[in-house]
Amino acid sequence: MAAASAAAVFSYCKPSPFTGQFPSKFGKAVSPQIEISTQSYRITALFWGSKKSVKHQPLDSSLGDFTLTGSATEQVKENQARGNKVSVSVISSILEVSAHDWDSCTLDATGPEKFNPFLTHAFLSCLEETGCAVKETGWMPSHVVAKDESENILGVVPLYLKSHSYGEFVFDHSWADAYYSFGARYYPKFQCCVPFTPVTGPRILIRNTPFKDQVFDILVSSLMGLTAKSQVSSLHITFPSEAEWYKLKDKGFLQRMGMQYHWKNRNYKSFDEFLMDMKQSKRKNIRQERKKIPAQNLTMKRLRGYEIKANHWDSFYKFYRNTTDNKWGSPYLTRDFFHEMGARMGDEVLLVVAEKGEELVAGALNLIGGDAIYGRLWGCHPQAYYPSLHFEACYYQAIEAAIELNLSTVEAGAQGEHKIQRGYLPVPTYSCHYFMDEGFKKALEEFLVRESNQVEVVMKLLHDSGPFKEGIHQ
Secondary structure, three states, X not given: OHHXXXXXXXXXXXXXXXXXXXXXXXXXXXXXXXXXXOOOOOOOOOOOOOXXXXXXOOOOOEEEEXXXXXXXXXXHHHHHHHOOEEEEEEEOOHHHOOHHHHHHHHHHHHOHHHOOHHHOHHHHHHHHHOOOOOHHHOEEEOEEEEXXXXXXXXXXXXXXXXXXXXXXXXXXXXXXXXXXXXXXOOOOEEEEOOOOOOOOOOOOEXXXXXXXXXXXXXXXXXXXXXXXHHOOOEEEEEOOOHHHHHHHHHOXXXXXXXXXXXXXOOOOOOHHHHHOOEOHHHHHHHHHHHHHHHHOOOEEEXXXXXXXXXXXXXXXXXXXXXXHHHHOOOOOOOHHHHHXXXXXXXXXXXXXXXXXXXXXXXXXXXXXXXXXXXEEEEEEOOOOOOOOHHHHHHHHHHHHHHHHHOOOEEEEEEOOHHHHHHOOEEEEEEEEEEEOOHHHHHHHHHHHHHHHHHHHHHHHHHHHOXXXXXXXXX
């Protein structure tokens, strides 16, 4: 079974070409039935490049006005108090919304127990203000905002107009190739997500009012309408919640399933207690790996909030650049981003560092949510190699922190089947895709059904051959 699991994972993790068969012509694009008073326009520029070469047609800010309806007494009273009109618009920067208003939408959408730090105004504004998710890097902010007649914000959507598919972690490069092979233009496209962040969470962020379901429908219709009148190829909503995934299927979005590896806390009181749930061979391997850290004269520290100093961020940025230079080719994040994020997000940031003597030699960046630790980035000194340090900094330290903080989950990021033998098991992730061309949509839908079936088979194989003792279910 283990051999079959490995073979299945290897096959799944390969870049898979689009296998659907396209007709010679995609067919006439069908626009959604949404009434929007603004005139249609077309975005044609690929704005990813130098600032001097950037020329694009700005988005029309208004996406229309909508009327709330309802028969429930409480809802009618609420409508009368606030007004029953909802206006939806596009903004070119998250800074056009106050942190209080944006975060109120975020907190209502997740609930305090599932608070997601990546959806906060602080995190998203850091990406914009430090030049990471901006027009010049191919991430043009186009956030959608819904307001009532009193200018109260009812909902927000993090949205970007993109001229490429980098930094998304849901891979559609083969789709772009298929589009181009038939003479159609895939970019720019709309991307609803947290840039550079494969973390599941709600994407349609709505205040908790009696008419929140209507606001959800209004925002989704507005997103579809924006895609139609912009005449771009598609709208992609990546890493939404499972509930949104199902709702968006009913709106005409294609469903795609992916896979990540998460660790689950079974009310462990210590790391050793967690290890006792592992099979003997896996438990032995982890203990051997952890023993290598002090044997190399390395000291591990977990820093939060004010404990993280400017020199830590400067060192971590060098480590991050070493990782990107060796693996990705180009860095998504700037040095200023790490400094700003650390300053604004306080104790929500957990930086694991490895020291040798007085020198920092490696680090792993995590963010802390309501009930989870999110592992994000790792890097090491470019002129050093320490066996097992990556596993210690990224996986074992995160597990210890989750146990210490009584958090239920560690999300270890995208890909990496080597995480399984260290206690991280596969869980599904989701994305939704809306295409204007019906011919392309039909062919892609057939492919996604086959792909999802493959993901489910792989997940079952990996669970069946997992690292835990029989009867232990993570």
